[in-house]
Amino acid sequence: MGERPVVLHTIAETRQQLDAWRGAGQRIGFVPTMGALHDGHLSLCRIAQSECQRVAVSIFVNPTQFGPQEDFAKYPRTVESDIEALASCGVAAVFAPAASEMYPAGFDTWVENHTLTTVLEGACRPGHFRGVTTVVLKLLNIVQPYAAYFGRKDYQQAAVIRRMVADLDLPSIIRVCPTVREADGLAMSSRNRYLSVAQRREALVLYRSLQAAQSRVAAGERDAAVVADEMRAMIEAVPGAIIDYVAVADADTLAPVTHIDRPVVALLAVRIGATRLIDNELLEPR
Numbered sequence: 001m002g003e004r005p006v007v008l009h010t011i012a013e014t015r016q017q018l019d020a021w022r023g024a025g026q027r028i029g030f031v032p033t034m035g036a037l038h039d040g041h042l043s044l045c046r047i048a049q050s051e052c053q054r055v056a057v058s059i060f061v062n063p064t065q066f067g068p069q070e071d072f073a074k075y076p077r078t079v080e081s082d083i084e085a086l087a088s089c090g091v092a093a094v095f096a097p098a099a100s101e102m103y104p105a106g107f108d109t110w111v112e113n114h115t116l117t118t119v120l121e122g123a124c125r126p127g128h129f130r131g132v133t134t135v136v137l138k139l140l141n142i143v144q145p146y147a148a149y150f151g152r153k154d155y156q157q158a159a160v161i162r163r164m165v166a167d168l169d170l171p172s173i174i175r176v177c178p179t180v181r182e183a184d185g186l187a188m189s190s191r192n193r194y195l196s197v198a199q200r201r202e203a204l205v206l207y208r209s210l211q212a213a214q215s216r217v218a219a220g221e222r223d224a225a226v227v228a229d230e231m232r233a234m235i236e237a238v239p240g241a242i243i244d245y246v247a248v249a250d251a252d253t254l255a256p257v258t259h260i261d262r263p264v265v266a267l268l269a270v271r272i273g274a275t276r277l278i279d280n281e282l283l284e285p286r
């Protein structure tokens, strides 16, 4: 068990602590999260730890990235055990603000990416990415990290954040780190704890369909529709699974692809009962 991180609730005390470390010449690595931490989050902390002298993690269930019908109210909040887990991987500081600290009365400025956010998650969750880009810009301004670490599990989110950081000339480096999976392939997610035992089994179809797509492309298939249709058929064969989208897209722009002649990514969002899960894998033509 490592030392307990310093837990900060206000922007002012966070700035003061991080200024002191930066002033001592230490690189700050930053991992933004919504808490309910699992090994996916902790892997980001470990990568940050290997590149920076101090790692700061934010735990903030950001209300502005949830739609009115989404799970904001019931999103799991486990701050005490989160802090223990972060202590075990050597995290120096946790920033856990109240919503009123991040969005005080009168808050009126938003960051909006225009093109990348019109497809996939952006099409299914109107306003979601506006909440994400706004809160991530605020967090980067508060923490001012040398580098910030994101998971490839949220592929489109990482692409949108990279775009924002480039477009707005932010000085932090953005690192996108591999998806951590359970032993059977299910991508770790704070939302997996909503699943019943039977749903947990059904949820495996996300990874199985991504693996099928990888095998098809590795075996020479170049027609993106064939790959996507096979994924859809596999998912539709699971009674409890409802597809929000299945897409094969350009790995950089997320534009739809018809012929697979460059790096592409298969992305999907599937509802298992009331739980919405997303996953993705890069598909490599040989």
Ligand code: AMP
Pocket: 032, 033, 034, 035, 039, 040, 041, 043, 044, 149, 150, 151, 152, 153, 154, 177, 178, 179, 180, 181, 187, 188, 189, 190
């Ligand atoms: P969240 O708490 O879900 O907002 O996620 C915080 C960060 O952890 C984001 O950058 C996610 O992409 C990342 N993350 C979530 N799940 C995983 C996972 N299974 N593997 C790697 N990174 C993840």
